[in-house]
Amino acid sequence: MPAKRIDFSVKPAVLINFGDNQKEFHSGCSVIDIVFPKALYVEIAEIHFRNYYTARLTVRACVRDSSHHRLSSEGRWQTCVRKMQLMPVGHSDENCESYFTITTKQMAFPLRDILTLRFILRQPSPLWKEFRLDDIRLYKSSIQDQEESSLQSLPWLFESTRASEEKEQQRESDATKPEGVSSIADLSRNLQQLWAISQKVTSSQPAHGPSRYDVDGTYEINLLSYN
Amino acid sequence: MEKAGGDKKRSGKHGEGVAIDKQFLERSNATRYIRDVLTKIVENRPDDPIGFLADYFQNLGAQKGSVSRACQQIRLTHHSKPAFHNNVVLAYEILGESRNPPTRGIDGKLYMELVTELGIGFRQTIREKLLKKILCRDHEVVVFDVFRAGVLACVILEEFLAEAESLFKALDFHGQGKVEFSLCDAVLQELKTSVTSSLVQDPVALLQTAHTLSPSSLAASLTTITEKYTPAGHPRSPMTKEDFLATATDAYLLAVKPLK
16 A cells, blocks of 8 residues: 555745846845645645755654644744755765655654645855756655554565574574475575576566467458458 | 807797698698687687687588588587677678678578577477477578577577476486476466567566465475375376486477468
8 A cells, every 4th residue: 555645736836036026146046935735634644855056954843733723824934954964075976866864763753734835945055056856745644654554464574584594594594494305405505596597497488379260270261351 | 159149040940840831731721720629619609619729620620501500500519698799790601601602691591401400409399399389481581680599599408408407307306317296387377478478578477487486386386286196096108218308398488470
């Protein structure tokens, strides 16, 4: 079961300018607002995005102020993530297009009952005129948790990964060897090898066999005529 | 000055000699053969270049038919090497050109001749089993994909049988040449199940199979299978290596799509 994605709309990024709008002045700061038009109650556990030349990221959230009214549209602004470093050095393009995931661990408070989410992007270096976040995705529950729970259904996987080397060896020596077997490890290795070889054949099988028109050894006469 | 002149004369003579030698080599086709074989060595990267050279020239001298030439082409390199695919293409072309008139594809009859030649090293029973699976009808066109799969099935079976033999040796650690039937059967059943279960393209199934073949779970399943035999009380005669290999081949052929 995939983690539930949250529907939202992204307002166009606003580049912060000083004074006259016409004058070009690289402030190195831009703001992306995210609103949730359809949802009444928004809870975010993970934020995924791809960076594009942003040096630092601050995330602020407008949390619904439910003290007055349950569905009031007023909220308080709180800083959820403060100045998260996305690029190690602002001037160099190292890690400038990396993927990031912000989980609840990195958030100052859990994002619940959110009205608006605001990303404040900063790029102090004048080298990069354009900076933004791409491919923003929000998830209700953590993807990692989901993956773990789906893996829980495969107990044998955990059995072998969790068991330490020692324990494994212990079990091997404990395992009752069938009569007349010298080394079960050798047998296992041989069998695995044989299985791997048969896999090579499986992967080389053609998608289609020779094309034939007969069904159980007899032909349909209409298929053989030319028209 | 005189000395320098003498040098010049000598080098001129030398140059003439080289030219004559060169002409001779060209005339006798030796240059061409050497160049060909060097290209082949570079392409196929054999582990034993001297042996490769020896085989190459021996086959070159022996003037054979197109089927054995195609067969040699396939045998030039191991199937895991990148050059193998190219060799199979060449073999396919050699066979196609040998037809009268030359064609780009081949028919079932030529294909049958080739795989029979490829499988000549197998024991009779094993070869019959293999051919039954990979042969198609005589008159049918064999497209390259089918051709390649058939050839691969042949050459990989060789590797498989070698491995199966070492498995038998591991079972037969007393060196008696035969192993208790129940044990062999249990091992072969494990092999069959793992081959069939991985026929579906499912990564989880693959992991599962790998786990069942791990030492600890293998020990457990072998014990349960062999225990089933004991109370039944009708002892079967021990399995010989030939029987073991033949049954292992059955497991292998489960992975091969039948053509007929």
